[in-house]
Amino acid sequence: MTNASPRAPRTVVPIERSLLISEAFDQAQVTELRHSVTSCAHAAGLSDERLDDFVLAVNELITNAVRHGGGQGSLRLWRQAGELVCEVADDGSGISSGRLDDRSRPAADTAGGWGLWLARELSDTMEVVTGEAGTTVRISAALAATERVGRHHVE
Incomplete structure (x- = not known):
C-alpha cells in the first residue's frame, strides 16, 4: 500500500478538423483539382507566395x-x-528508400525527379509512408505564420 494519491484522469482535447476536399482523381481531374485546392487554401487563409x-x-x-x-x-x-494539411495517396508500387533518403536538389538539366524535392521544400512539414501497396504523402502549411520557421520533415 502506498500513500500516493490517485492520478487525475487525463483530459484529451480533440483536434478540430475541418475537411475541405476529399476526392479521387486521375489525369483528367488534375487541373480541376489544383483549382479546387487553390480556392480552398486561399479561403483557409493562405495567400501570396x-x-x-x-x-x-x-x-x-x-x-x-x-x-x-x-x-x-x-x-x-x-x-x-x-495549419492546412493535404494528403495524397496512390496505389503504386512504392518509393525506394534510396529515393526517399536523397534530399539533394536535382540537377538543373534533369527532366524528372523534382516532385518530392519541391513538395518538401515548399511545405512546412512532409511525411511519407510508402510500400508495395502504395504511397501516402502528407504536407502542411501553417496558416498564421508569414514565414516558415523551424521546418520539420519526417519521412
Whole structure:
C-alpha cells in the first residue's frame, strides 16, 4: 500500500478538423483539382507566395500519383489547429528508400525527379509512408505564420 494519491484522469482535447476536399482523381481531374485546392487554401487563409508554394507542392504530389502511382490517386485537404494539411495517396508500387533518403536538389538539366524535392521544400512539414501497396504523402502549411520557421520533415 502506498500513500500516493490517485492520478487525475487525463483530459484529451480533440483536434478540430475541418475537411475541405476529399476526392479521387486521375489525369483528367488534375487541373480541376489544383483549382479546387487553390480556392480552398486561399479561403483557409493562405495567400501570396505561401498560397503559390502550397498549391505547387500539392500539384507535384498529384502529378506524381498519376505518373508513378498507378495513374490515379486520392486527395484529402483539411484545416486543423492553425495549419492546412493535404494528403495524397496512390496505389503504386512504392518509393525506394534510396529515393526517399536523397534530399539533394536535382540537377538543373534533369527532366524528372523534382516532385518530392519541391513538395518538401515548399511545405512546412512532409511525411511519407510508402510500400508495395502504395504511397501516402502528407504536407502542411501553417496558416498564421508569414514565414516558415523551424521546418520539420519526417519521412
